[in-house]
Each structure stands twice: as structure tokens, then as C-alpha cells.
Amino acid sequence: MKSLIRISLLISAAFTACAPTARFEETEATGMIWFKGVTHTHARPGETDTTVQAAAMWYKERGYRFLVITDHDTVVFPAAFTEMEDSSFLPIPGEEITAIGGGIDVEISGLNIRKSVPRVTGESVPAALSRSIALVREQGGVPVYNHPNYQWRLGAMDIAAVEDCRLFELFVGFPGVNNEGDSLHPGMEQAWDSLLTAGKRLYAVASDDAHVYRRLSADLPNPGRGWVAVLARRLDAAEILSNLDRGLFYSSTGVVIERLRVSSRRIEITVRDAGDSRFVTEFIGPAGRVLKRTADNPAAYTLSGPETYVRARITDEQGRRAWIQPVFVNR
Ligand SMILES: [Zn+2]
Numbered sequence: 052m053k054s055l056i057r058i059s060l061l062i063s064a065a066f067t068a069c070a071p072t073a074r075f076e077e078t079e080a081t082g083m084i085w086f087k088g089v090t091h092t093h094a095r096p097g098e099t100d101t102t103v104q105a106a107a108m109w110y111k112e113r114g115y116r117f118l119v120i121t122d123h124d125t126v127v128f129p130a131a132f133t134e135m136e137d138s139s140f141l142p143i144p145g146e147e148i149t150a151i152g153g154g155i156d157v158e159i160s161g162l163n164i165r166k167s168v169p170r171v172t173g174e175s176v177p178a179a180l181s182r183s184i185a186l187v188r189e190q191g192g193v194p195v196y197n198h199p200n201y202q203w204r205l206g207a208m209d210i211a212a213v214e215d216c217r218l219f220e221l222f223v224g225f226p227g228v229n230n231e232g233d234s235l236h237p238g239m240e241q242a243w244d245s246l247l248t249a250g251k252r253l254y255a256v257a258s259d260d261a262h263v264y265r266r267l268s269a270d271l272p273n274p275g276r277g278w279v280a281v282l283a284r285r286l287d288a289a290e291i292l293s294n295l296d297r298g299l300f301y302s303s304t305g306v307v308i309e310r311l312r313v314s315s316r317r318i319e320i321t322v323r324d325a326g327d328s329r330f331v332t333e334f335i336g337p338a339g340r341v342l343k344r345t346a347d348n349p350a351a352y353t354l355s356g357p358e359t360y361v362r363a364r365i366t367d368e369q370g371r372r373a374w375i376q377p378v379f380v381n382r
Pocket residue numbers: 091092093121147260
């Protein structure tokens with residue numbers, strides 16, 4: 052009997068030594084709900100066919116909860132916009148900022164800033180971006196890399212070289228921004244995978260970059276194509292932006308997520324089922340490898356191997372998508 056106890060103690064000690072210690076980073080999201088919003092769109096007369104008020108009304112009437120209008124090189128926050136705030140809708144100030152690095156124009160959004168960030172000229176794209184991003188952060192704002200593949204101006208190597216910006220546009224509704232890449236350039240999702248695999252913490256935004264509101268056509272930059280839903284306790288600019296900046300959101304071109312649960316070893320995603328579509332959820336790990344593909348709803352993934360992060364992409368029958376941000380693994 053004595054030796055039996057001894058053996059079982061040994062077995063339990065061995066089991067403890069081999070027990071997996073890898074865990075998903077969990078985020079405390081108790082009491083948080085989803086707030087849908089857009090972080091990049093336009094309303095400047097001459098550049099668009101709308102006004103700030105009409106553009107904001109377009110979003111408000113369709114159930115968007117917050118909006119940042121990001122005209123070029125000017126902060127958009129006039130009374131016509133702020134006066135539309137109520138318990139259902141939050142206007143947030145912002146700007147699309149140009150930075151010029153080595154003669155190349157690149158653009159970022161500055162979200163929740165009050166003062167226009169001047170055009171920065173630098174000897175390289177990363178140098179100019181770093182300075183512009185610092186100027187956004189100095190105001191307590193949140194920066195986003197805008198349409199990196201537009202005219203192939205902002206490559207993954209540039210993004211890898213810059214600190215302090217964790218958001219980029221994976222999908223933009225503006226035609227011609229090359230979301231999918233081409234035969235010579237990686238698409239934004241592929242670029243994201245390579246940066247994540249290299250250890251960069253980067254979260255993917257979907258946005259509209261809308262300019263044309265009155266005439267709807269696939270080849271025009273119309274609103275309603277890309278948005279984010281941020282987890283927060285209340286509709287407050289500081290909380291929404293802070294949670295966006297730490298990846299507490301998903302991006303979408305039409306798929307709606309009902310619930311996202313992350314525990315130490317499991318991710319579970321519940322898609323809102325409108326009853327007329329089927330979904331495929333893909334869990335994706337380093338190097339863009341699809342770890343699991345399932346039509347289950349909820350879809351679940353259990354941490355099982357050497358993954359350093361796991362993200363997810365949901366696609367419906369119409370090709371609409373949602374992207375869940377990477378959940379990183381601590382070992
Ligand atoms: Zn823009």
C-alpha cells in the first residue's frame with residue numbers, strides 16, 4: 052500500500068511537470084458590450100458630395116454608435132457634428148494626417164485629437180511616420196495606418212520599423228486601395244500575418260474612407276462597407292479609443308459577432324445568425340496557417356500546440372467577413 056501511494060505521488064508530480072503552461076492572454080470584458088463605429092471617412096465639400104452633418108446623419112440613422120470624420124490635414128469637430136451627440140451616437144474628433152518620408156506621401160488617422168498634426172517630412176517613411184505618430188500620442192490620440200497598399204506606399208517593412216502604432220487598415224471601402232494585393236505585392240491580410248509572425252502586435256481595422264454618399268455604385272467610394280465593433284462599458288470616446296488601441300474589437304464588412312469569449316485555453320465565437328446565411332470560421336495561427344475551419348456556431352478553438360497567437364476570420368455565403376483580433380499566447 053505504501054509503495055502504491057508513492058507511485059501515485061510520483062505520477063502526479065510527473066503530470067504537473069508536463070502540464071501545459073501555455074495560456075491565451077485573457078482580457079477582462081465583464082459588462083462590456085459592442086459599439087459599432089467607423090474610424091475613417093470624409094465629408095469635406097469639394098472632396099465629397101456631402102456635409103459633416105449629412106455624413107454623420109448617414110451613419111447615425113443606420114445604427115452606428117460612434118463616428119470619426121477624418122478629412123485631410125484638418126481636425127473635423129464642428130458644432131454641426133458635436134450637436135448630434137446623444138445616448139445613441141458619439142461624434143469623435145479626428146483627422147487624416149499626411150507624412151512625407153523620402154518623398155513618399157503616407158497617411159495615418161489621428162483619432163480623438165483636437166489639434167491638427169502638421170505635415171511631417173522625414174528622410175524615410177518610418178522616420179516621418181514615427182514623428183507623426185508621436186504627435187498624435189502627445190495629444191492622447193490613437194493613430195491608425197491608413198490603406199497601406201494604396202499605390203503600394205506603405206510596406207510591411209515600414210510598419211515593422213515603427214513603434215507605438217498598433218492599428219492598421221486591413222480593409223478599406225475605397226476602390227483601388229489594393230486590400231487584396233496583386234501578383235507582386237501581398238494583400239493586407241498576408242502582410243498582417245507576416246508582421247504578427249515576426250512578433251509585432253498589430254490589430255486590423257476595417258473602414259469606409261467614403262467620399263460619395265449620394266450615388267451608390269461598386270466603383271465609387273460609398274459608405275457602409277467596412278466598420279469596427281469595439282467592446283466597452285459605455286459610449287465614451289476615451290474608453291472606446293483605448294479599447295480599440297488594445298485590440299478589444301473586431302472588424303467587419305457585414306458579418307456581426309454576437310459574443311467573443313476568450314478563456315485561458317479556448318476562444319469561442321458566436322456569430323449573429325440572421326437565418327439566411329451560413330458561416331465558415333477559420334482560426335489562423337503564425338505564418339497564416341489555418342489551424343481549424345468550422346461551420347459550427349458558436350465556433351471554438353482550443354489551444355493545442357506551439358501557437359504564439361491565434362486570430363479568426365468568419366466568412367458568410369455572400370463573401371462578407373469579420374476579423375477577430377489576434378489573441379496572444381503566454382508561456
Ligand atoms: Zn481618407
